[in-house]
Amino acid sequence: MTAELLSVDLAKSYRLLNHGPTVLVSSAHQGARNVMAAAWAMPLDFDPPKVLVVIDKSTFSRGLIEASGEFILNIPCKAQAAAVLRAGSASGKDGDKFAASGLAPARAEKVGAPRVAGCIAYLECKVIDEPRNQQRYDLFIGEVVAAAADRRVFDGHWHFDDDALRSLHYVAGGAFFATGEAFEVKL
Numbered sequence: 233m234t235a236e237l238l239s240v241d242l243a244k245s246y247r248l249l250n251h252g253p254t255v256l257v258s259s260a261h262q263g264a265r266n267v268m269a270a271a272w273a274m275p276l277d278f279d280p281p282k283v284l285v286v287i288d289k290s291t292f293s294r295g296l297i298e299a300s301g302e303f304i305l306n307i308p309c310k311a312q313a314a315a316v317l318r319a320g321s322a323s324g325k326d327g328d329k330f331a332a333s334g335l336a337p338a339r340a341e342k343v344g345a346p347r348v349a350g351c352i353a354y355l356e357c358k359v360i361d362e363p364r365n366q367q368r369y370d371l372f373i374g375e376v377v378a379a380a381a382d383r384r385v386f387d388g389h390w391h392f393d394d395d396a397l398r399s400l401h402y403v404a405g406g407a408f409f410a411t412g413e414a415f416e417v418k419l
C-alpha cells in the first residue's frame with residue numbers, strides 16, 4: 233500500500249523532528265546517489281525553517297552534500313530499522329547503498345536527491361554554507377524547502393497508532409527505541 237502524503241507547512245516542519253528521531257540522510261550529485269543513517273539531527277529555527285545534521289568527514293554522503301548543496305532528512309519507521317542499520321554500517325563508496333540496504337529511492341519535490349520510499353516524513357533541505365562549522369564540527373545547516381509526512385501518522389501532530397510506523401531512536405550497537413506512548417500536559 234502506498235502512503236498518502238500530507239504536504240507540511242514549512243513553518244510547522246520542525247514538528248517532524250521535534251521528538252528527535254533517527255533519520256536517513258539522502259543525497260545525490262552528478263549521477264551518484266546515497267543514503268546514510270544519522271542520529272544527530274535536530275530542528276534549528278522556525279522561519280525560515282532550518283535543521284542541523286552531523287555528517288562525518290569519512291562518509292561518502294559528505295562529498296555529495298558538499299558538492300550538490302542539498303540533502304533530505306527522511307524519517308524512517310520501526311519496520312525499516314534493519315535497513316537503517318545497514319545504511320549506517322556500510323558506505324556508498326563501496327556501491328549503491330539503496331539496493332544493498334533494501335531501500336527504494338523516490339523522486340523529491342524541490343531537490344535533486346531522492347527521497348527514501350516508505351519513510352514516514354521528509355524534510356528536503358538546501359545547505360546554508362557555513363564552512364567553519366562544516367570543517368571543524370562536521371555540522372551541516374539546511375534550510376527546509378519542502379516537507380511532507382505520511383497521513384497515517386501525521387496530521388500536523390504525530391499519532392503513532394500503528395506500531396510498525398513508529399519513528400526510531402538510536403542508542404548504539406544496533407539498539408533502538410521506537411517512539412512510545414503520547415501524553416499531554418496541560419498547564
Ligand SMILES: Cc1cc2nc3c(=O)[nH]c(=O)nc-3n(C[C@H](O)[C@H](O)[C@H](O)COP(=O)(O)O)c2cc1C
Pocket residue numbers: 254266267268269270271272273286287288289290291292293294316317319320321322323324325329402
Ligand atoms: C543509527 C545510526 C546513526 C548514525 N548517526 C550518524 C550521524 O548522526 N552522523 C554521522 O556522521 N554518522 C552517523 N552514523 C554513521 C553513518 O551512517 C555511517 O558512517 C555510514 O556508513 C556513512 O555512509 P556513507 O559513507 O555511505 O555516507 C550513524 C550510524 C547508525 C547505524
